[in-house]
Amino acid sequence: MERLRERSSEKWREYPADVLPLFVAETDFPLAPEITRVLERAVAIGDTGYIASRTPLPEAYAGFAARRFGWSPDPARMRPTADVSMGIVEILRRVTSPGDRVIVTPPVYPPFYELVAEAGAVVERVPLRDTGSGWELDLEGIGRALDAGARAILLCNPHNPTGTVHTSASLAALAELAASHGAVVVSDEIHAPLAQPGTGFTPFLAVSDTARAVGYAVVSGSKAFNLAGLKCALMVTASEDTTRVVRGLPVEVEWRTGQFGLLAAVAAFSPQSDPWLDGLLATLDENRRLLADLLTARLPAARYRIPDAGYLAWIDLTDLGWGDNPSRRILREARVALHFGPAFGAEGAGHVRLNFGTSPAIITEAIERIAALS
CATH class of the missing domain: 3.90.1150.10 (Aspartate Aminotransferase, domain 1)
Structure with a gap:
């Protein structure tokens, strides 16, 4: 100690x-040895500038997702940012209008409440359902909130603090609900690399064509590889419309990514780690x-x-x-x-x-x- x-x-x-x-x-x-090696080399050669306009991070994450989740996202539909919270806020700003309601599913990561407000929206609480043996999304409650005008769902997958891995069936149903109401789903998947083997973790964008049409994922190696202070995440999309939204974000959203964070993330997502x-x-x-x-x-x-x-x-x-x-x-x-x-x-x-x-x-x-x- x-x-x-x-x-x-x-x-x-x-x-x-x-x-x-x-x-x-x-x-x-x-730290994972590959991360230590990469960071030590960066310090040795003074590789401490801005991130480049083209980096190997999207390809590294796509390979990681294929190996770990059986999912092959398109690297061309990804864009880096400083952290998952920033990615959430910037996406919500583009897909909601001031005063729109955004569904969160408490008990949930406390900054979610502030992130929705930072984006200019209003929190709509739809608590998880306690099944007696675990927790699940309250799809009926989410449907009622969407009927009442909510415009987005801020999903935590896997869920913090319960550690719940949402089933592919519930995620598919969530996507259908969002699509039928003209709403979007922003999925925080920062804990995804930490899903235990055999839990059946499904990335939201992998669950269905509907999810790919309505969804945004924000991913990072920061929780699994303990890299939060290095500042790097990826916004991931899977349709023309959602990709257009992320590509339209200001360049500073990308440039705030830390160079060490990017180097460490590439190492984390590599097969060596x-x-x-x-x-x-x-x-x-x-x-x-x-x-x-x-x-x-x-x-x-x-x-x-x-x-x-x-x-x-x-x-x-x-x-x-x-x-x-x-x-x-x-x-x-x-x-x-x-x-x-x-x-x-x-x-x-x-x-x-x-x-x-x-x-x-x-x-x-x-x-x-x-x-x-x-």
Whole structure:
């Protein structure tokens, strides 16, 4: 842990040294060797300028998508930008008018609410449905919101914070709903590389011809490969109309991409990094199950469903009686920093989000500290 505390990013600088930081979505693992090699070479030769007008990133991502998802997007229909949030905002600005309503599906990544507002639109909340064993899109509720005039759906696929991998059937139905109402779907697929093998992850643009006509995807290696600070994402389209929208964005949307981010993303999406990613997924599989075992043994009142994707655990602590925002007490008394559940929407009352992209020792100590409060 001492080596981790040498890092200067948000995760290891926000709180004092006695706090275990399991809140923000950064991981504690070494970089993939190919990324380290590429960045070290860039520093050595001073390759620190602006990104070029033509880069190998679209082809690199297309190859990655083919290998990992069985999907072959067209590199000619992709455009880089600084991060997924910027891509979302810039697309929403072009496909909605001020005051239009954009559907989000809480509990959901807290910045979604601000991104919709930044684009000049208004949030329309249609919560996920709790099936008793997992979560799913409330297609009937989304249909009602579209009937009432919503113009876009901001999708999180896989979903943050629940780790849900939406089924291809539900995504296809979502596309049909959007098309029948003249609406669009903007799919945040930043966690897609972290879908566990066998979950059946489907990129939105791969699900149907209708999805390709109404959809935009924004993708990045930043979560899987821990590259958020390097600033690089891709806006991906699959039809003439949607491609025209993205090509019409100002050049500065592209030029804000970080040169190191682009170099690192190309390395991340290369075949050379596949073994590292496979190892990461195996580690996260062990960690998500370790967390389940620890909660069962030490905090049996907690309710936790093992996520399909990612390294974020959505944990319901309501039955412990620690209030709507139990993270506050946990931080104050247990010295463990978790993400505040209510930040994800009203559905997050009594919940916390825990980042298990770290060592088993840190996960174990965190749960032991929290369990000591009960």
